[in-house]
Amino acid sequence: MSTPLLSLERVSKNFGGNRAVSDVTFSLKEGEIVGLIGPNGAGKTTLVNLITGVQRASGGTIRFGGLDVTDQRPFQAARRGLARTFQIVQPFPAMTVLENVAAGALFGGERTSRADATEVARGQLEFVGLAAFADRPASALTLAGRKRLELAKSLAMNPKLLMLDEVNAGLNASEIDGALALIRKVAERGVTILVIEHLMKVVMSLAQRLLVLHHGELIADGVPAEIVDDPRVIEAYLGGKFARRLKEMPQHG
Amino acid sequence: MQYLQILVNGIVLGALYACLAVGFSLVWGVLNVINMLHGSFIILGGYLAFFAWHSFGIHPLLALPFVAAILYGIGYVTQLMVINRVVSQPVLTTLTLTFGLDLILYNFMTVYYTATPRRVTLNLGHIDIAGIFMPIDRLFGMLLALLMTGLLYVLLRGSRIGRAIVAVRMDGAAAALMGIRIDRVYAITFGIGALMAGAAGAIFSMVFPITTNLTGDFLGKAFVVCVIGGLGSVPGALVGGLALGIIESFAGQMFGPQHALTVGFVLMLALLVVKPTGLTGIKGYE
Amino acid sequence: MAEPLIEVESLSAGYGDVRVLWDVSLSVETGEIACIVGSNGAGKTTLLRTISGLVRATAGRISIAGEDITACTPDQVLARGIAHVPEGRRLFRGLTVRDNLMLGAYLRRDDAEIARDLEYVYSLFPILHERQRQDATTLSGGEQQMCAIGRGIMSRPKLLMIDELSLGLAPRLVERLSEALLEINKAGLTILLVEQDVMTAFELARHGFVIETGRVGMHGATKDLAEDPAIRQAYLGM
């Protein structure tokens, strides 16, 4: 078996007395699409922050491509090929859409010149369908547009692993479908993808494997069909009483 | 015995510093605004007290409530009409704005009062206990400063408006859900900040000669006290003020009085870098 | 059928251009307990924040006892009788339990009545009386929720909105809080409960609304909703 692209070993994060992430262990193979799900406050974003060096793990080891990256800084993560989009989109608002993506190409993708970076950026905007907006300021885009922009910016960094934090939050149904189609297209390029979602619905059709986080602990790791019937998952999402009730009900689903 | 004298001098100075800085600290902590007007507010308070005494023979103690009320009014209106418009903007904006306001106030003060040092001379004599020398006006000033600071503490802890100020500082959105109007509380807080500055000025005028040339120095002291003690709390300002007073007193003895100021600032820079939340520090504003 | 106390009609709202609520309608009758359930991120909290005036509605209408409050600021909404216990309790650090409770009565000036209401809250939750001089944020999670609910009651509202009653609390504490809510309700207060834990909400409330991605899906009597398998789908999305 080849070495996994990303592996976490007993990773924890404490805030004061709170344990936001505790003893999480999992790994991602190259080319996989994996969903990381869990109710709000489960520690998903914290986990992504630990992987990208925004926050430092209180314990455990994170390896990326065999390299120990537990103590890296975010810009190092970016240059190593770990890109992410934010739950709350983080564009450079006063810059144009093109400049936003070019920033990704220039600094994260380590392009040598701005002209070169701009060229790459144009290609990525074409890919995500924002080419027509290239010269508009990023702040002028709709939310769905800004999410695409985030994606283009991350792709311009030429990532090996792309982490999408709640890419669908705030989008309507048709926009979500568009976003999912786009993610599949990205996956076809061979990029490993970790989709972070609190809505199970979204990742069901997309991911080959699901990781479920609850109260900072990894409570399930498996294929989607198994996950939805996992009593611990149902409890995490609908509450303990509902889970018990469901068990007593003769027929469901 | 000499050290005891230095310590006592430091404590007296420190009490005055606490009173001088506590309003600045409150404004910074609650509004997240660095109020560059604070130094001029102090001098304005001092001048008002001086002229009340000099022109009308009103004892500073009697003038103090009036001075405080005038400064409160000025602060309240300034915040409500001007600063509230940009209060949530970055520090460059708010700091520059209050600096602009300070230029205006400062200018009018120098034109009307000139920069001549002035002092209310009460000639109360001095006391001498166990070899420690203490002019009574200083002692009186210290007690007044502590009293004012204490009153602010009681106000913040025990009154309806005090609770509202603390609530706004801790959690603006939750405070709004209590029916608290944030813009009004900001204005009241800024008014209290100005009031405390004015009171400190009035007290200072009984102890040292004051002049508009001192506005920058006073503002600098307020910075240092805040950084040492942490933002927005009365106990923090008290700790910061006393610490600065004592440190300056000893530093003045050891390195000469002209270095006392430097030591305070160097200490503040060091502290900023090591522990930006101050010694007692609760982190401001979440 | 009883008069609706609060009515929300075709409400839309969001943050900037991020629209969170789409055409939401619901009403709560005077004297009842109603609940809003739905998975996280569905827009429940935003709905409460919009009713409270913390978030501006972009379309639609909110009214209490027939009076339009769509454009009201938070203090005006509170003055008209809607109190909001926010998600995560949001007690004020640095203030005692008693001060936190008193802040609930910030808009009131009738000191004698305030004192009576304070006694009432203490009788509902005696532990708060015991801890009244303690910094409110040093309380345990359940006690904090009691304090937050008490703080809501202190404004003497017509409607009490509670966001995530059971969040992070042990089942035993949730039972205790539920009993208290029933008692408050019996005393005449209408309650709108937002809850992640479906069964806790359904057991307490008579009417329920299910919010899915910013829209009201199913609604009706909670005893019917509880039997509906579609609930599970709304959460797990199969």
Add this chain to the structure above:
Amino acid sequence: MSPTMRYVIFALWVIALASVPLWAGNYFVRMAILIAMFSGLTMSWNFIGGFTGYPSFATAAFFGLGCYAGALSQKAGVPMVLAWLVATVFVGAFAAALGAIVLRLRGHYFAIGSIALVEVTRLVISSWGSLTGGGDGLNVPLIQGSPTEVAVTFLGVMLAIMVVVFVVTVIVDRNRLGFGLRCIQQNEDAADMVGIDTTRYKVFAFTLSALFCGTIGAAYASWTGYIDPTDSFSILMSIKVPVMCILGGAGTVLGPVVGAATFMILEEVLWANFLDYNRAILGAVTVLLILFLPGGLLRINYRELMARYAARSKRSGAPA
């Protein structure tokens, strides 16, 4: 505005300032020197305050250290121009060393820290009497020549520095560094996430903002022939410079030049006409600027303004 247009405007402005001795007296030459000097300071501040968005009030610290480094070098026998270089390098090194520490602070704390920097440097210089002459100040060897010759020389010097800072600004604006700094200004966390080594970039910007303040300070000392701590480390300067930059348009290439010129001319007019109230009027200008023109003169959409004005006059002109 196209880049070429910017360069043309700047070149014309420099030529205009350089031509002042040809058609006006010493008063105006002095004014031109000060405009060039503050343009240089304001463009310097623009690196950290405009491009990077860090509210630095440290200008006076760098300027003052430049004054003293230059003056002391000259007194020690270093030739004048070399002394200016010494001052430049010294102040640059000082900022680089300190930047790594101070730039860990953000927002209000950075602002206070930068103000403290001015106070500390001033206090150290004024207490170190044996070296700096303390509060009595320091005499700097004057250059030979008639007052007019001296003034013309220093006009040339200040304009040369101004041109250099402008060229550096243009270079920074067009390459990777400027792009990265803008990203930091817009959103520091996001900048970090796209692979920008934010700490290094910020230290760079801070050092750039200091470097030429050092040169200008040293040149200023040589020009005036006398410096003292109060004048060299004036907190007023530390705040005037950002105000100038905001007035023109922080973060733009030409904004600092426009702002410095506008402000200086305005200040001079006020000085001349309202001797007693010039500070108050300066304050009022600052307040109005912050409240009504936060983006600066260069960011006003003049075309739209004209269109609106035209529309209004048409409407009011139409029969009722």
